[in-house]
Amino acid sequence: MAAAQPLLELRDVSKHFHGGGIFKQGRKVQANKQISLSLGVRECLGLVGESGSGKSTLGRVILGIEKPESGEVFFQGVNLYGKDKAAIRQVRRDLQVVFQDCFSSVNPRMTAGASISEPLENYTRLNYREQLRTVGELLELVGLNPEDAYKYPHQFSGGQLQRVCIARAISLRPKLIVLDEAVSSLDVVVQKQILDLLSKLREELDMSYVFISHDLSAVAHLADRLAVMCAGEIVERLDTMEDIHCLTHPVSVALLDAVLPALPENRAGTVCDIAAAAKTIGEERSSHGI
Numbered sequence: 001m002a003a004a005q006p007l008l009e010l011r012d013v014s015k016h017f018h019g020g021g022i023f024k025q026g027r028k029v030q031a032n033k034q035i036s037l038s039l040g041v042r043e044c045l046g047l048v049g050e051s052g053s054g055k056s057t058l059g060r061v062i063l064g065i066e067k068p069e070s071g072e073v074f075f076q077g078v079n080l081y082g083k084d085k086a087a088i089r090q091v092r093r094d095l096q097v098v099f100q101d102c103f104s105s106v107n108p109r110m111t112a113g114a115s116i117s118e119p120l121e122n123y124t125r126l127n128y129r130e131q132l133r134t135v136g137e138l139l140e141l142v143g144l145n146p147e148d149a150y151k152y153p154h155q156f157s158g159g160q161l162q163r164v165c166i167a168r169a170i171s172l173r174p175k176l177i178v179l180d181e182a183v184s185s186l187d188v189v190v191q192k193q194i195l196d197l198l199s200k201l202r203e204e205l206d207m208s209y210v211f212i213s214h215d216l217s218a219v220a221h222l223a224d225r226l227a228v229m230c231a232g233e234i235v236e237r238l239d240t241m242e243d244i245h246c247l248t249h250p251v252s253v254a255l256l257d258a259v260l261p262a263l264p265e266n267r268a269g270t271v272c273d274i275a276a277a278a279k280t281i282g283e284e285r286s287s288h289g290i
């Protein structure tokens, strides 16, 4: 029997940029170098690495908005940079994104309801009443009230506005969401709430995530698998987060070292102890109500 087709598959993807301006003339930056990966239905891949390692570029490549020089990106079997534009448009609605900065992700002059409705207007033929009802349901799904549809971005807290952005991202019931540092600008309490929300929505709506972050503790909370990036390449992979203590690449170890255990009694100081703490940090946060 043939193996099930992965939801997302990258084959040998490479992307570089040429530095512009008088200070960077001709300098070539290899943002992604021969990256291959695949992702199944309802899976969450954590993509970690230090700043500039190419995570966000890879996220844009996966979203179909940053054409690589070489390699192929298949989503639901469709080559996102191929010739079949109709098929690409069809699968694009199943591919959404949530960015770090929720305030710049929405139009400050548009109500939350109008922002959430945008994808519905582009891709569906819902009438006004149906849109109103759908927006209300989406707001409830992300833990807000239907009346919040009439509020403007400045009337929300950062965590609430990120919920609005998540409501917009799930409005078309996508199959895959790229979460690009989606919780990084939030304080730890709100981070935990949004991670729990994302976890719940993944179950309820059968979605997959590519979760881009530099914070291994947040990734450990949500991801099933891990890819560590350095200088445009994937330098280490984990097929299960249970093995987080087995990471060996210097970048992985540095990321583990950057995870401070939440409680003083767990600060034993070795990389292995910190790895264990990274794995359990979500439980600690939960048990202490944060």
Ligand SMILES: Nc1ncnc2c1ncn2[C@@H]1O[C@H](COP(=O)(O)OP(=O)(O)OP(=O)(O)O)[C@@H](O)[C@H]1O
Binding pocket: 017, 018, 019, 029, 030, 031, 049, 050, 051, 052, 053, 054, 055, 056, 057, 058, 214
């Ligand atoms: N549009 C662009 N033009 C030129 N260089 C770019 C462009 N986008 C990204 N780069 C460069 O590509 C490299 C990878 O950047 P990218 O934003 O993908 O890294 P990152 O791992 O997401 O970093 P961070 O965690 O800081 O967001 C960097 O050296 C960056 O300067």
